[in-house]
Amino acid sequence: MSSTLRIVNGKVYDPANDIDGQVRDVCILDGKIVDSVPEDAPTIDAHGMVVMPGGVDIHCHIAGSKVNLARKFQPEDHRYDPHPGTEYTRSGSGGVVPSTFATGYRYATMGYTTAMEAAVPPLSARHVLEELEDTPIIDKGYYVLMGNNSMLHQLLEKGRMEEFREAVAWWVKATKAYTIKLVNPGADEMWKGKKNANITALDQKIHAFDLTPRKVIKALIDVANDLGLPHPAHIHCNNLGHSGNYETTLETMRTAEGRRVHITHIQFHSYGGEVGKNPVSAARAISDFVNDNPNISADVGQVMFGKSVSMTADAPLAWMLRHVKERKWINADTECESGCGIIPFEYQQHVYTHTLQWAIGLELFLMAKDPWRMVLSTDHPNGGSFLNYPRLIRLLMDRDFRNQEATRVNQKAIGKTSLPDLTREYSMQEIAIVTRAGPARLLGLKNKGHLGVGADADITIYDEMDNKEEMFNAARFVIKDGHLFIKNHEFCADHSGRIFHIAPEYDKSIENEIRSFFDDYYSVQFDNYPVSDTHVHNTEVIANIPVT
Amino acid sequence: MDKNTATEKNTTIIKNATCTFCGCVCDDMELTVDLDEKCIIKSKNACVLGKAWFSEHSVDESRPVALIDGKEASLEDAIEEAAQILVNARFPIIYGLSDTTSEAQRQAVAMADYLSANIDSTSSVCHGPTGMGLQGVGEPTTTLGEVKNRADMVVYWGCNPTDCHPRLSTHFTVMPKGMYIPNGRKDRTVINVDIRSTSTTNIADLFVQLKPGSDYELLSALRSISRGRRLNPSIEEQTGVPMATIEDVAHRLMSCNYGILFFGMGLTMTRGRHYNTGALHLLAADLNEHTHFVVKPARGHGNVTGADTVMSWQTGYPFGVNFNRGYPRHEPGEFTTTDILVRGEADAACIIASDPIANFARPAIEHLKKIPVISFDPKPTPTSQIARVALTTACYGINVPGTVYRMDDIPIPLRPAFESPFPSDLDILKPLTERIRELKAH
Structure with missing residues (x-):
């Protein structure tokens, strides 16, 4: 049975197809955008409304082992924010780290229809996939942690680059991941040692290996490019949060040598000043570099005031934050693969560093010459919940609101930034780029983020309002895969969404070598490690980019 | 699945099978299975507890799939009776969950949500x-x-x-x-x-x-x-x-x-x-x-960690969760099962893969005996013997595939050894949940 729908009279913003607010029809047939539908097709009258592709979140933490630990250890986060079910939808709990069902529904309510979980140890692949299956409405995928992998370190230090590439491909395929993620590469060996140390420079030796972070970064950037992954290596740089770390970030970007790479939550990596002292803004230096180098893309990782949770595979970072205020702290080591740290946190307007972080994020947005490559994120929930996106959009679109907010924060910090001088206001089209079209293009999701013929019919319709925070808070209609499931702000259906992953080919002979490493150092059997095709449902393999 | 058929008896060998007896969830078992007798005759690498677990879970095909008030019943009738009991209860509770797959646990939480029930695992009496x-x-x-x-x-x-x-x-x-x-x-x-x-x-x-x-x-x-x-x-x-x-x-x-x-x-x-x-x-x-x-x-049951994990991702809370306001609330002491039973609040219970009659405190057992109970278990237990509806299920890991979470939260897949004529917990929970939704909609 075919399902059709025509959206009429709406102002359409579809930057990938150069449609900038023109009133035109959008037609849907069987879950896809088409040229036309029969005259008698059902219609939605979007008069006075804005029509956009569904939102795409390129970097958030919404599912998997660390997210679930953060849920489990914060009943206080959920208690005052219950998420009741409806006739069509499951119940759940909210807060900064919502339950899986609440996560899916709340993203959808804002008009987001795709979100990528950004950091999962391969050993927990089954776990994240099961949670993503229980995250309704939206399409999703996850990035697998590869930057602190002992087996890969061993291959790399011996210079066995062929085997390294095959092993990476095996790992990504075995875990049904979407791309390679690096978090503070090389640090886990130091962290798991007696001194709970961190790595501080790209050319520092990684404990126990004849290797440096730079070599790991370079090798994984190269492999992602050589394999033609739809989204390149996704990097959380070394020295997150430390004063003066912008130089590490610049060095990391230079290491790519012109090849594609994505630097995530770059705001957290844009600090000047001296180590151990108060940071200052280095947004200009970072922004200039990104502007000048089209091989680089980034998401901002904006800090928003209020509650957050620091949850990261960067365990030394969480240990540092634990000493800021001795609060409850989770550390979770994963054998041969990763570390993890979790700390409840709150960004406060009167605190110098927090204001500086807030301002640097806005600087990065406002200095970006190419919004397709500097896209929106809060590194949910690290910089703040994804529910802050509408407010962030207003900060970008409304200069008066931004200036008014800037009077409420730490003035000493604001004085160290160029935020007061930045008069730019994002247009509706630019918002459509940083929240949809840009992330979809960076992810290599050809059917997402636009409304051209053949695209997935993931469509959001907002009431056009002066207050952009109110406008983007709750879409009037949301359509996923051609199905209307939010109608006049109310859920009228449920939907399960798909899980995207990649499946690069590899030389099977690498399995013997990995098997023997597993026999020695892992606590699970090699044969029980890969996620079978029958384990998860509703998956879709995204093809590699042909490598020339 | 790694199956090497041996020649003499009708046996098969399952390599890298998983033992779900305790929270170690060892996944390096090599099981020799007698397919005619439907039993495991050898379990290489298993400890003394694992060996007992594997050898004792043969299938007794003469058992009925369901009993209602002690009388043989069809699975369909048992599901209908169970649905009626749960839908008509004012304070239904779901309990157990530590010896079943995470797939069944996910379905059990869904059922609790649709029922506005209380759900809790054996965690509340161990970790x-x-x-x-x-x-x-x-x-x-x-x-x-x-x-x-x-x-x-x-x-x-x-x-x-x-x-x-x-x-x-x-x-x-x-x-x-x-x-x-x-x-x-x-x-x-x-x-x-x-x-x-x-x-x-x-x-x-x-x-x-x-x-x-x-x-x-x-x-x-x-x-x-x-x-x-x-x-x-x-x-x-x-x-x-x-x-x-x-x-x-x-x-x-x-x-x-x-x-x-x-x-x-x-x-x-x-x-x-x-x-x-x-x-x-x-x-x-x-x-x-x-x-x-x-x-x-050092967690006990094979998938008790999974019960905490699944409940956390679906509700935000690891155990002791109540849905009676239409959303999950968590309060140990209030929504933990023994406490609910001792206070005499529950008026129907669905016990999945656990045996509270054999383990709970006396006042809790006394109350459980007064209310209609639905039990899911591969074996007859003291709980199944007092149950209004007793369902015979296939055993996870031995007959049922799926995922279990080891004591350190690592998900481990199951490789079943042989097929059981009985349904898995999930096979029953799915139609039971559907029936509950139908009845609730009217």
């Missing part, structure tokens, strides 16, 4: 206080492979893994060689802290015997030393442990390279409960000022 300790103070933790690769200090506190998790020491934590532990056992120090000596004491380098109920005091004393504070000499009298021993233990913990504290119900189900676990978690956290230190509960 529930560990979850509460976690909620209070956090937890530095690790996976078992990291213990194998790095831990030169292993502490067993209030637990007896040699008897209860026999392969924990031999396969994961004490005996094996690891990346930075080239000589295995020789490179590790094992300390056992308990109120009496057990089989685990025999494998320890140092045994610390403390007075019953003084765990919190001894943990606090060790924390004090790690924070550079002096102890009040009364600690000897309180704990029964000599000052020199306390100081020796503290210094050993502080000077190791990578230490782990395993603990059991000696801490969680004795005086102090979540105060004990909180103190233990904080001791491990404090020790990180000196070295790398982690903590891990």
Whole structure:
């Protein structure tokens, strides 16, 4: 049975197809955008409304082992924010780290229809996939942690680059991941040692290996490019949060040598000043570099005031934050693969560093010459919940609101930034780029983020309002895969969404070598490690980019 | 699946099968299966508990798939009766869940949501206080492979893994060689802290015997030393442990390279409960000022960790969850099953893969006997014998595929050995949930 729908009279913003607010029809047939539908097709009258592709979140933490630990250890986060079910939808709990069902529904309510979980140890692949299956409405995928992998370190230090590439491909395929993620590469060996140390420079030796972070970064950037992954290596740089770390970030970007790479939550990596002292803004230096180098893309990782949770595979970072205020702290080591740290946190307007972080994020947005490559994120929930996106959009679109907010924060910090001088206001089209079209293009999701013929019919319709925070808070209609499931702000259906992953080919002979490493150092059997095709449902393999 | 058909009997060998008896969830079993008799005749690599688990789960095809009021019934009739009982109850409770797959657990939480029921796992009578300790103070933790690769200090506190998790020491934590532990056992120090000596004491380098109920005091004393504070000499009298021993233990913990504290119900189900676990978690956290230190509960049932994990992702809370307001609420003591039963609040119970009649406190059992009970179990149990609707199910891991979560939260797949004529928990929960939704819609 075919399902059709025509959206009429709406102002359409579809930057990938150069449609900038023109009133035109959008037609849907069987879950896809088409040229036309029969005259008698059902219609939605979007008069006075804005029509956009569904939102795409390129970097958030919404599912998997660390997210679930953060849920489990914060009943206080959920208690005052219950998420009741409806006739069509499951119940759940909210807060900064919502339950899986609440996560899916709340993203959808804002008009987001795709979100990528950004950091999962391969050993927990089954776990994240099961949670993503229980995250309704939206399409999703996850990035697998590869930057602190002992087996890969061993291959790399011996210079066995062929085997390294095959092993990476095996790992990504075995875990049904979407791309390679690096978090503070090389640090886990130091962290798991007696001194709970961190790595501080790209050319520092990684404990126990004849290797440096730079070599790991370079090798994984190269492999992602050589394999033609739809989204390149996704990097959380070394020295997150430390004063003066912008130089590490610049060095990391230079290491790519012109090849594609994505630097995530770059705001957290844009600090000047001296180590151990108060940071200052280095947004200009970072922004200039990104502007000048089209091989680089980034998401901002904006800090928003209020509650957050620091949850990261960067365990030394969480240990540092634990000493800021001795609060409850989770550390979770994963054998041969990763570390993890979790700390409840709150960004406060009167605190110098927090204001500086807030301002640097806005600087990065406002200095970006190419919004397709500097896209929106809060590194949910690290910089703040994804529910802050509408407010962030207003900060970008409304200069008066931004200036008014800037009077409420730490003035000493604001004085160290160029935020007061930045008069730019994002247009509706630019918002459509940083929240949809840009992330979809960076992810290599050809059917997402636009409304051209053949695209997935993931469509959001907002009431056009002066207050952009109110406008983007709750879409009037949301359509996923051609199905209307939010109608006049109310859920009228449920939907399960798909899980995207990649499946690069590899030389099977690498399995013997990995098997023997597993026999020695892992606590699970090699044969029980890969996620079978029958384990998860509703998956879709995204093809590699042909490598020339 | 790795199947090599042997020639003589109609047997098959399943390699890398998973044992779901305890929280170790060993996944290196090699099972020889007699397909005619539908039983496992050999279980290579299994411990004594695992061998018993595999050999005792043969299938008795003469058993009825369902009993209603003790009389044989069809599965369809049993599901209808169960749905009617649950939908007509004012305070239905769902309990158990620790011996089934995470797929079935997910469905059980869905059913609780649609029913506006109470749902709770056996965690609330074992490591529930560990979850509460976690909620209070956090937890530095690790996976078992990291213990194998790095831990030169292993502490067993209030637990007896040699008897209860026999392969924990031999396969994961004490005996094996690891990346930075080239000589295995020789490179590790094992300390056992308990109120009496057990089989685990025999494998320890140092045994610390403390007075019953003084765990919190001894943990606090060790924390004090790690924070550079002096102890009040009364600690000897309180704990029964000599000052020199306390100081020796503290210094050993502080000077190791990578230490782990395993603990059991000696801490969680004795005086102090979540105060004990909180103190233990904080001791491990404090020790990180000196070295790398982690903590891990030695969880019991095969997938009790999965029950906590699944409930957390679907509701935000690990156990003791109530949906009667249309959204999940969590309150240990209020929404934990024994407490609900002792107060006489529940008016129907759905017991999945657990046997509360054999284990609960007497007043809780008395109430359970007064209300309609639906039971899911592969075997007849005291609970199934009092059940209004007793369902015979296939056994997870032996007949049913799926995922279980090991005690360190690592998901492990199951490779069933042979087919059962009985449905899995999930096979029943799905139509039961659908029927409940239909009845609720009217």
